[in-house]
Amino acid sequence: MTAALTRLGVQRIPVPVPFPEAGGPANVYAIEEEGGGIALFDAGIGTREGRDALLAGFRKLGLSLGDVRRIFVSHGHIDHYGYARAAQEASGAPVYAHSRDHDKLTGRDRTGQRLDLYAAYLSRLGASPHLLEHVKVHWQDALRMARPLERVEPLAAGTILRFRRFSAEVLHLPGHTPGLVCLWAAQPRVLFSDDHLLERVSPNPLLDLEGQPEPSHKALLAYLDSARRVRSLPAEVIAPGHAEPFSGHAGIVDRLLAFYEKRQQRIFELLGAGPLTPAELAPKVFPHAHDHQLYLTLSEVMGNLEVLEAQRRVARSEREGRIYFEAV
């Protein structure tokens, strides 16, 4: 599988990330550019260990940061754009990402005003105020591992990127984040899937307000649509955002869809006893979750509720500033 990438002029450089739930080291793909130099698909993380691993990988390939011509970021998570600012400063290369994830790369998603919107929305979901404290701490941590970029260029769906040995189409596959993109090389059927499709880990579609009081991005609904789109691609090799390349993506998508259907059924059954807020449901669905996983579990529950709501199996109502769901 690595040979398939090498033939395309692509080298995978794994960099360590400090969170085990990511499913392994984050991959930076160095891609030969026409006319010399390389493009990056994802830029790793801005920790010292991340930087050291990336620079060691470059040295092994006889490259330096000065060889970087373009930087493409798959989505606005720190393990994918965290080192982009430093790589940009060393090379002068432009950084491209889908416009819906720009505010994450530039840090504008983390202003006081944005946090207030999260506080208000999380409280409507029934969460206690200390959940927001967790979120704030998490975002402070994020700043340490990813310096915000000042300038990010748009990367639109349908754009064809030409590299030295192949061309790839930009696919916008919202879900894991609103602006996630994958690269699809139809010849020779390689999908650079970043976190949209991983071999062993489900992708955690997180609550994302995008600067609005209520999300227009229904993370899991969008994700499931995007997963079905990718299932229909005739991909032979999946080059993911974490861990080793793999094949057999249709089976992985099918298992994932079945997994979410089961979870939705479980939530539907829990609502048989009467209306509940998403925050009341979360510990029933995830009885073993730790405190620091609250945002994740609440996002999961809300995502599945939005799917059930779209199927008209549950309905929401709002009373005294709290959103309740009930089976219909």
Ligand SMILES: [Zn+2]
């Ligand atoms: Zn991610």
Ligand SMILES: [Zn+2]
């Ligand atoms: Zn990731």
